[in-house]
Amino acid sequence: LTPNDRLAKRPAIGFNGSHYLVVMHQESLSPMPGKTLWARRVATDGSLLDSDPITIGTVNDDGVVSAVATVGTDFLTAWIDDVGGNDRQLFIRRIASDGSLPEGAPQMLADLDDSNAYGAKPVGLAAATDRYLLTWQDNGAVDNIFAQRVAADGTKLDTVPMVLETGNNIPDFGTAAAFNGNVFLAAWHGAGPGGISATRITTAGQILDT
Numbered sequence: 001l002t003p004n005d006r007l008a009k010r011p012a013i014g015f016n017g018s019h020y021l022v023v024m025h026q027e028s029l030s031p032m033p034g035k036t037l038w039a040r041r042v043a044t045d046g047s048l049l050d051s052d053p054i055t056i057g058t059v060n061d062d063g064v065v066s067a068v069a070t071v072g073t074d075f076l077t078a079w080i081d082d083v084g085g086n087d088r089q090l091f092i093r094r095i096a097s098d099g100s101l102p103e104g105a106p107q108m109l110a111d112l113d114d115s116n117a118y119g120a121k122p123v124g125l126a127a128a129t130d131r132y133l134l135t136w137q138d139n140g141a142v143d144n145i146f147a148q149r150v151a152a153d154g155t156k157l158d159t160v161p162m163v164l165e166t167g168n169n170i171p172d173f174g175t176a177a178a179f180n181g182n183v184f185l186a187a188w189h190g191a192g193p194g195g196i197s198a199t200r201i202t203t204a205g206q207i208l209d210t
Contacts, residue, residue, distance in 0.1 A: 001040045001048070014068035014075050017077070019043050021075045021095060023056065023066045026041075032143060035059045037079065049099065049208050056093050057106040059143070065174070067125035069132055071152045073097045076132055078123045080112065083126065086111040089138050094154050107154060110161060113140025124177030126184055128203050131157060133184040135175040143170035145188050145197075147177075149205050162207060164199055168193040183208065 012023045020042040026035060037056040041049035062084040068077045075095040083089050090110040094102050105139055124135030124147075129161075132150045138144070145164040149157035164186060175188040183200045190197030201209040 001042070001053075004036075007134060010065050012066045012077070014070045016070040016072055016075065016097060018097065019049060021068055021070070021077075023068050023077050025059070025064050025066065032131060034207050035061070037063070037064065037077070039077070039095055043187040047108035054095060054099055054101070056095070056101075057091070061088075063156065065122045069125045069127035071127045071130060071132070074102075074149070074152070076108070076125065076127070076154070078125050078134055080123060080136065089107045090134070092134070092154060093152065103154065108149065108157060109134065109150070109156070110136065110138075110146065112136075112138045121172060122176065124175040124186055124188075126177040126179040127177050127209065128184070131171045133179070133186070133188045133201060135188070137170065137172065137175055137188060139172050143167050144190070145170065145186075147186055147201060149203075160207055162201070162205065163189070164207065165190055 011027045014021045019172045023039045039054040039133050043166050059081045064079050066077050066079040080088050089108050091106040092109050093106040126133050130152050130194050135147045144166045146161040149163045151157055169191045171189045173189040179188045185200055187198040
């Protein structure tokens, strides 16, 4: 799946009922410099649907971890990248079912403090029938776990992100999210001693567990 046998890692996979989308991160290694998020569509028989990889975007961080989900047709991918100094940003990009990119560039969804973060960490991404839920961790002056609903067309459904937990001792391990057909579930390593925290979130954006 990797273009030109370039070294790639940290794959993420989504399935829209018709075919798969595999997103991969190509490292910066000489003599093939450059860090890029690629995608390939794969048929259910394992054949490639794209003669050339889909270029989602260039990245700066060698440790970028992407996530992929689908509302049933198009896909959404999300990742956190280092954009300079201690500044990190959360990006999203839609990939249409036919492999095209509806927007001209990745969309910056959130600007993170993350001044106390140690490398890239997983983003939670789950899909309902007409919207997504993204969850992420921001370890700055105060540690926060955030959630944001995004419509199928990539627009924000929440004016400001939901705060799922805030504190000073949340381990820097990232988040996860899933959807059961009714409500979302977000999970992360909480500030408590060695425990995983979780909360349900409705598609309307109501946090059910505190």
